[in-house]
Amino acid sequence: MANKPGPITLKKGDPLFAEGDSSDAMYVVKSGGIAITKRKGDGEIELARIMPGQLFGEMAFFDNRPRSAGARAALPGTVVIALPFSALHAQFKTFPEWLKSMVRTVNENLRNANKRIQALEKLEKEDEQKFPPHTVTKLCGILTLVAARHGEKESHEDKESLVVPGGTLRNYTIQIFQEPTHKMNTLMEWLGELGILDVESLGEGQQQIRFHKYELLCNFTEWYNKWLFTADDKKISIDESEMPILKALMFYAEKQEKEEDGSYKLFVNNIRNHSLEDLDYLVDIGDYDSLINKKVLGEKLQEEGGITVSFKPEVMERVLPFWEILFHIQKKDGLKK
Known part of the structure; x- marks a missing residue:
């Protein structure tokens, strides 16, 4: 795009160059703004915003390395002035050797400093996101x-x-x-x-x-x-996929009386028949098995009227709200995707 010197007009979102492109020019923003972007997964993230009067793309003038980031118009009516390296190299050759050496050294020091800053920012960001x-x-x-x-x-x-x-x-x-x-x-x-x-x-x-x-x-x-300090073989660990089952059990338990021993007994057939309407998701009879294996629920029993599961409310009161908090923190911390 920059074979000739002069202004380049871009609409918002138009690319100027992509990450990995060969470097053939530096640019000055005349109006609007340029977003410096980096690929991340299927998308991209914005690293910096270059505003009018600022120069960018100059680091490759000496080493001719491919673009380490992309650039696209961040604002409507963006205009940049292209300064092709071919024309700049012709002028650079007229510089005294000591000046050329000094400029190359400054450029290399800046590039190395940028790398160190990026590494430190990455470490700081990782540290901020870590909530062990x-x-x-x-x-x-x-x-x-x-x-x-x-x-x-x-x-x-x-x-x-x-x-x-x-x-x-x-x-x-x-x-x-x-x-x-x-x-x-x-x-x-x-x-x-x-x-x-x-x-x-x-x-x-x-x-x-x-x-x-x-x-x-x-x-x-x-x-x-x-x-955290309980032995692994004595811990009750809940998977996030089990949370909807626990919430369904509490939802239907609140609609009926406790048994004489203080526990709740629920007919899983009824939950299966009504959960989609009441909760917007289906809870099937086999969904309780993992919680039964963990002793959160009692065994399924075949009784008159259908299959039942039972649980003590104090067990559910310990399990459901605490794991809800923990999963929320882990999600926010980026430990769970």
Whole structure:
């Protein structure tokens, strides 16, 4: 596209060059904007936005390497000025040798510096996205500790909540437990999506944290910590594919009375016949087998009226909400796709 010097007009989305193309020119943005892109899977991500007056594509002038990224018009009415390398090389040959050597050295140093910066940014990004189990329990432990010690009860939308000053939580996070605030903020965002808490702005950079489900967060933290230190052969581990089955069981259990021993007994035939209408997904008779093997449910029994499964509500209360929180955190952390 850049065999001749001069302006090139692009519509929004038009490619200027693709990643891997041969390098034959550098460019100056005259108007609009250029997105520097990198292929990722079947799509691409934007690495940078080049605005009017800025130069790009110059790194290949000396080494003639293929384009390490693509470039496309990011805004309507984008115009770039092409500066072909062939014309620039003719002028470059007139430079004194010491100047040519200096420019080459600066260019190589810039390229190496860019590589190091990209590597550091990648490591930092990976670190920010990593929430290993001990980090989750520690951050949740900080939240529940601060709420217990400094939370004030308030009535909010006809419900009681605990309110903690944001500055107090920040001091505990950084000064006492020496954890980065960006991780705490990220976790609170995820917990907010589950309705467990909200971070409320008070203006002038001040915040407060409102806990809607403080007891649930306490119980989750204690359960998860205990679960992590339980021997593998004694753990109850739930697969995400089993969550719809657990939710269906709780949905139908809430519609009937408990048995004399406090357990729920459900007819799986009835669940199969009504789940598609009630829950928008089918729960078949064989879907319970894995949960039965894990002792979350009792054995299926053939009784008058059909096949039944039973479970203790306290078991389900431990399993369902805690794994829901855990799966949500893992999804957000990119551990589950």
